[in-house]
Amino acid sequence: MANHTGEYNKPKIVVVMPAYNAAKTLKITYEAIPHQTIDQIILVDDGSTDKTLEIARDLNLTAFVHTRNYGYGANQKTCYTEALKEGADIVVMLHPDYQYDPALLPEILAPIKAGEADIVLGSRFLSGSVVKQGMPWWKFLGNKFLTKLENWTLGLNLSEYHTGYRAYSRRALEEIPFALNSDKFVFDQEMLVQAAHLGFRIKEVPVPTKYFPEASNASLVDSIVYGLSILFLLCRFAMHKITFIELRQFQSFHSRYRRV
Numbered sequence: 001m002a003n004h005t006g007e008y009n010k011p012k013i014v015v016v017m018p019a020y021n022a023a024k025t026l027k028i029t030y031e032a033i034p035h036q037t038i039d040q041i042i043l044v045d046d047g048s049t050d051k052t053l054e055i056a057r058d059l060n061l062t063a064f065v066h067t068r069n070y071g072y073g074a075n076q077k078t079c080y081t082e083a084l085k086e087g088a089d090i091v092v093m094l095h096p097d098y099q100y101d102p103a104l105l106p107e108i109l110a111p112i113k114a115g116e117a118d119i120v121l122g123s124r125f126l127s128g129s130v131v132k133q134g135m136p137w138w139k140f141l142g143n144k145f146l147t148k149l150e151n152w153t154l155g156l157n158l159s160e161y162h163t164g165y166r167a168y169s170r171r172a173l174e175e176i177p178f179a180l181n182s183d184k185f186v187f188d189q190e191m192l193v194q195a196a197h198l199g200f201r202i203k204e205v206p207v208p209t210k211y212f213p214e215a216s217n218a219s220l221v222d223s224i225v226y227g228l229s230i231l232f233l234l235c236r237f238a239m240h241k242i243t244f245i246e247l248r249q250f251q252s253f254h255s256r257y258r259r260v
Contacts, residue, residue: 011089013109016079017043018072022096023050030059032102037109042082043096046075073187080173092167099210100165108167111203118172118200121158122165122207130209142223146230153234154196158204161192165207172200175252186229190249193237198252
């Protein structure tokens with residue numbers, strides 16, 4: 001049961017970690033978390049072949065493991081489903097690869113706790129030069145192009161859509177039909193398209209990023225496939241908006257029924 005009216009109205013905050021072969025960085029990510037600001041950590045192992053799950057158990061995390069590698073989007077589906085079952089009021093996704101600074105959790109949480117946002121994105125582009133921080137130039141250009149296109153399509157003015165550091169209110173996760181989304185990397189963008197279309201408030205906070213060999217980093221080919229999948233997503237969304245074709249992916253769960 002959600003802690004909506006817990007002691008002093010304190011929301012239950014759950015950090016979820018979608019993990020795949022994160023054994024080298026999981027512990028340092030965990031140790032950098034300001035644990036006094038959260039209530040629980042859930043790790044979902046997407047069929048890792050290293051010691052990710054063993055380390056998660058040693059750290060006493062609430063851990064789940066997929067029967068095989070289903071994909072980044074599938075991992076998040078499990079993360080959010082289990083976090084809601086645990087009664088989370090705010091869910092923060094933190095990659096266990098130590099690329100995003102766990103110490104910034106209070107800043108990520110603040111807009112939702114203050115009632116100013118339903119979704120918070122940790123933006124790399126608000127924290128200085130991402131190229132100087134280590135982002136490859138081709139990824140920088142692709143990110144800027146796709147962000148501009150997404151802003152134009154959704155009528156927003158975000159600095160980036162492709163961050164992996166995010167926080168969601170319980171209501172956002174309950175109403176966004178994320179189970180209908182892709183099991184692949186485009187899941188993140190589908191969540192934002194759905195959120196914008198359904199009227200959820202999105203706010204950004206600056207987060208610097210670390211780039212190093214152990215951190216997750218998509219290849220050029222993977223990035224091209226990812227970019228094309230975003231273009232296809234935006235085309236589907238445009239078709240939903242300007243035609244009579246109703247796509248379930250862009251409808252709130254709560255809009256489909258009413259009590260009689």
